[in-house]
Amino acid sequence: MVMGGKSALQQSAERHLWMNFSQLGYYARGKKLPVMVRGEGCYVWDEHGKRYLDGLSSLFCVNIGHGRADVAQAGADQGKQLEYFPTWSAAHPPAIRLAERIASLAPGDLNRVFFTSGGSESVDSAIKLARQYHRVTGNALKTKIIARDIAYHGTTMGALALTGIDSIKEPFAPLLPGGIHVPNTSVYRLPPDRTADSLAEAVKRRIEIEGPDTVAAVILEPVQTAGGCYMPPPGYFARVREICDEHNVLMISDEVICAWGRLGEWFGCERFGYIPDIITTAKGLTSAYAPMGAVIARDAVAEPFLNGDTSFLHGFTFAGHPMSAAIALANIDVFEREDLLDHVRHNQDGFRAMLESLRDIPIVGDVRGTGYFHAVELVRDQDTKEPFSPEDQVSLLGYLSDELQERGLIFRADDRGGPVVQLAPPLIAGPAQFNEMEELLRPVLHKASELFPHAR
Known part of the structure; x- marks a missing residue:
């Protein structure tokens, strides 16, 4: 049914649905949704x-x-058997199988998988993991996270603090302290005082300015989304990896977009030949057939939490949801089969x-x-x-x-x-x-x- 040039669904959405990143008045002024x-x-x-x-x-x-009806059906079939149980002091087969499968696909020794409900949650989880990792290894002052100008890392308060876009941060200030920014890799518009080789060195300089004993991690997308697919110059990630190792700083590869085949590899870091300490991911993990994200950590990052008396004090109700995990497994099956x-x-x-x-x-x-x-x-x-x-x-x-x-x-x-x-x-x-x-x-x-x- 159409009334006043707009369908009943359009009118209902304009009245009741609060959409993401949308000017609600835009549609009230006549634009059709x-x-x-x-x-x-x-x-x-x-x-x-x-x-x-x-x-x-x-x-x-x-x-x-x-x-893909078969992928959606995988979730429905799982729901008939076990629709939900939390991965808090218990586990279930879909989450176990998915964690194992992700670990088998991830590069190097990134073998430990912590599930979330989406990308922003994955980034927030990585922030907390990096901070607690340094605390339990005797470096409690290491709390700062270095990100890049214009980079987008999510909308939760922690992820937003790392995002380098002032216009979407200002309405929510003050944000979580410790988010620091360095130049991005927009080589198309390099300022006269910079070269492509200087972009990685800017990370080193920032760590030294802040004090290596205060910096917990560097977070980088393989290809930076915001600004329009900023590509890294040759050798950029290899040099950042060296800098992080030199200063005991964790390297987080934010692959909420760049993982799961987007760059032609399972993970974007493989496209550029580096192994991070932590990968954040979501989106293509289930191809959006269900909400799900994950943080994937190297064995060395997980090791301090394996001694029996140290817990990562963090979690989500729907982390590792059985139906989402079943869909993710079916999604990966499609990747491999085709x-x-x-x-x-x-x-x-x-x-x-x-x-x-x-x-x-x-x-x-x-x-x-x-x-x-x-x-x-x-x-x-x-x-x-x-x-x-x-x-x-x-x-x-x-x-x-x-x-x-x-x-x-x-x-x-x-x-x-x-x-x-x-x-x-x-x-x-x-x-x-x-x-x-x-x-x-x-x-x-x-x-x-x-x-x-x-x-x-």
Whole structure:
């Protein structure tokens, strides 16, 4: 039923549903809220039957694609046997099997798995683990965590303290103390006083300024999401690993997005050849068929908690939920049965080539990323990299969001560095979907280059 141009579901959502990161008044002013009702493969459909190409895996997480009834059924089947029991002083088979399987896939000696309900919880858990680890090993002053500018690590108060985006932190200040920031790896816009090689050394300098006896950990995404897929320069992670070892600082690889095939490997750290002390993950662990996250720790990090009288004083009601764990196991089965990692490796160059082909559009400045995780940064001048004014940037991204939604492409418009179009399709996507993305993107970007001022 449609009333006043909006369906009953749209009206109900506007009245009762408080959506994430959304201006509620935006829809009250007449904008229609999409209501998605079905998904299959790389596509979702709204309540009116309109099809959308899910170029973002919904939120970087539906890695195996939509509509896998067998994966959902795995949760239902588990629910018939044991729908819930906490992993507090007890265990159950799905959590045990999943922890073992994750450990078998993780690099090096990352063998201990602590379950959470999602990505922000995983980051908060890693913060607490790093702090308590240093406390029980005789380094109680080690409480500070170093992160990178513009990096996004989550919305819980601990994760938010590490996030390097002032605009989403300011409403909730004061935050947890101890979050410190260093330059990110945006080599496209390196300031004149920096080189790519200096970016890792900035971590070392910050540790030394703060005092090595006060720094607990460094947290880094393999490819930084916020700002638009900032890639590490060659040797960056190897050098950060050395710096952390030199100063007894734990290295946390935040892989809430970059794990589970997004970069063509089980874990993003494998793509760049480093072994962290802790991995945080979520999203693709279940391909979002159920909420679940995890913290994966090296044996050396777990060791102080194995002596019988020291507990990690932390936990969540739904950590290791039996139905979520069963779904995660079924999700990993799909990865292995369909060899999705190899599929990404085989097709990633075609995905990149499609995006590179957009460089003939005057406002396309940079294309960056790896695997099935890329971004296109838009600029006023391709030669000088001159950015759009803040006002034009807001209008530009608003125009792109409206036009591409209308044409049926789900993507992310990021404004945390320069204006960015970010794409991360399901790992089952291939040349047909890449061609469709270009058909949707190209005319809209061309039109944007005419509507917004750029160097001619």
